[in-house]
Amino acid sequence: DALNRIAAEEARLDGRQVLVTEMEHHADLLPWRHRSGHVMVGLSDEGHIDLDAIEHELKAADGKISLVAVCGASNVTGFVSPIHEVAELAHRYGARISVDAAQLAPHHRIDVRPADDPGHLDFVSLSGHKMYAPYGAGVLVAPRDFFAGAPEVMGGGAISIVTWDDTVWADLPDREEAGSPNVIGAVALGVAIETLLELGFDEMLAHEVKLGRRLVEGLSEISGVTVLGGVEPGKSGTRLALASFVVEGLHHGLVAAALSHEWGIAVRHGCFCANPYVFHLLHMSKADVATVEGEVTAGRRKALPGAVRASLAPYNTEAETDRFLEAVRQVARGRIKATYVQAADGTYAPSGGWPRIPTALHAVVKH
Numbered sequence: 001d002a003l004n005r006i007a008a009e010e011a012r013l014d015g016r017q018v019l020v021t022e023m024e025h026h027a028d029l030l031p032w033r034h035r036s037g038h039v040m041v042g043l044s045d046e047g048h049i050d051l052d053a054i055e056h057e058l059k060a061a062d063g064k065i066s067l068v069a070v071c072g073a074s075n076v077t078g079f080v081s082p083i084h085e086v087a088e089l090a091h092r093y094g095a096r097i098s099v100d101a102a103q104l105a106p107h108h109r110i111d112v113r114p115a116d117d118p119g120h121l122d123f124v125s126l127s128g129h130k131m132y133a134p135y136g137a138g139v140l141v142a143p144r145d146f147f148a149g150a151p152e153v154m155g156g157g158a159i160s161i162v163t164w165d166d167t168v169w170a171d172l173p174d175r176e177e178a179g180s181p182n183v184i185g186a187v188a189l190g191v192a193i194e195t196l197l198e199l200g201f202d203e204m205l206a207h208e209v210k211l212g213r214r215l216v217e218g219l220s221e222i223s224g225v226t227v228l229g230g231v232e233p234g235k236s237g238t239r240l241a242l243a244s245f246v247v248e249g250l251h252h253g254l255v256a257a258a259l260s261h262e263w264g265i266a267v268r269h270g271c272f273c274a275n276p277y278v279f280h281l282l283h284m285s286k287a288d289v290a291t292v293e294g295e296v297t298a299g300r301r302k303a304l305p306g307a308v309r310a311s312l313a314p315y316n317t318e319a320e321t322d323r324f325l326e327a328v329r330q331v332a333r334g335r336i337k338a339t340y341v342q343a344a345d346g347t348y349a350p351s352g353g354w355p356r357i358p359t360a361l362h363a364v365v366k367h
């Protein structure tokens, strides 16, 4: 919602565009592509933000780029973006910056900096469910004057008074809260943020950096496993404790199913809502992607390539990370005990179907 809100404001059809990177989650790509128009800038081979390429595009656009939209951290590789350096570039060339901080905010303290600082952040958005809160609530930080006009979404609660032919909008924040608000979501998100602050971002980050290094290095040592984005160990603040990887000769869906069914380990697999980035990281050519697009459009989703992603959080331990690595090692060696069937959408399930309730939970439910 937050990014769509900004995109709606940017869609002035005045010929100015939004610069996005190839790294973006679809949430930070589609609103620009379909509402305001975008220029997509490439990345380094390993999938890092390329500041020179961003500057080149901004210079070439000659004032026609109004906004630079970049993620604070990638949900595919965990790479943390140099957001303040990107902000400086954007401001130097007359644009503003929007940071999709969905992936960054749970792990790093974010400093939006004062408006007169060249590296300040104009817009920051984040999602509650990434902050260990429930789905459905999020945050948009924006300059106060951004909200000065009529709200984009209109409805009850957003007004001060409505007469037969006049509307007086409420002050902030009510003016942006049309309809019955998601009270539980907002309160839970507030509590989640307070809890993270109490736990301490520095302590959590130190722990996560250690775990992340163990994860990436451990995966890279397993024969047949390739970590997307390379294995450069994360220095403090440059890579989140997550890794996406492919296992030679095994479909990503099969690896995920085996990890879940045989090891009780939950991972995500596929393209992680970041198709262009995953295609880049898998070194696919435009022709390869066009072939896949044709297959998927014809309903053959099995053709969609992808990877497996493991994400660690502050509550994870070194022992859990090691157990995960052992599980991947066994799966990569082909030591998969159950048999699995692939569905039309490309996902795999045990041939007898997924157990409905895990045994441990069953016991809890019964007593």
Ligand SMILES: Cc1ncc(COP(=O)(O)O)c(C=O)c1O
Binding pocket: 001, 025, 027, 028, 071, 073, 074, 075, 100, 102, 103, 126, 127, 128, 138
């Ligand atoms: C980097 C990034 N941006 C945006 C989103 C989308 O957030 P939401 O699910 O709240 O739309 C996600 C994850 O879901 C994400 O990882």
